[in-house]
Amino acid sequence: MCSRCRVAIVTGANRGLGKQFATQLLERGAGEVYAAARRPELVDLPGAEVIRLDVTDQQQVDDAAHAVGHADIVINNAGFSSFARLIDGEMSDISREMEVNYFGTLRMIRAFAPTMRNRGGGAFLNVSSVMAWLGYEHSNSYGASKAANWAMSNGLREELAGTGIQVTSVLLGSTDTDMMAGIDVPKNRPEELAATVLD
Secondary structure (H helix, E strand, O other), X not given: OOOOOOEEEEOOOOOHHHHHHHHHHHHOOOOEEEEEEOOHHHOOOOOOEEEEXXXXXXXXXXXXXXXXXXXXXXXXXXXXXXXOOOOOOOHHHHXXXXXXXXXXXXXXXXXXXXXXXXXXXXXXXXXXXXXXXXXXXXXXXXXXXHHHXXXXXXXXXXXXXXXXXXXXXXXXXXXXOHHHOOOOOOOEOHHHHHHHHHO
């Protein structure tokens, strides 16, 4: 990675997979890494530029795009799961999952794609989930939001074809993060997963 030509922003960088993405980008020689989080005071990443960002807030997304100026790599990692069921879960929880996992990612792409396209390319990495393809007794509203995220990535890949912009979806299985802390199943290690994705 060229340290003179790589500017990256990672959403949800205060913990878990987002923190690993930001850490490893720094270790790999990224010139500037912006670690974005709703609560920036919780970000502990020496070498990163910490910025406040709630991806459900259009003004904060616009402010982040202005602060960064341009990004070669945008990692849309911020996510939310309420474990709600479709049939009787709280609609406010289901709406928040869509706001964060789908619309939040789309806001980031719309904010950063124009300058990325003008500069001749870059990369969007959108964190989705295997839940996009599965159904369980719970969490199906989360799965629906991640299916929307995955479909969005497929559409963006076509819309941005020929611009030099890469659009990648990461379809995660269970990963050892705070979101999955209460579930006793085999889990990916965030540091190993981040390394694989960045490779």
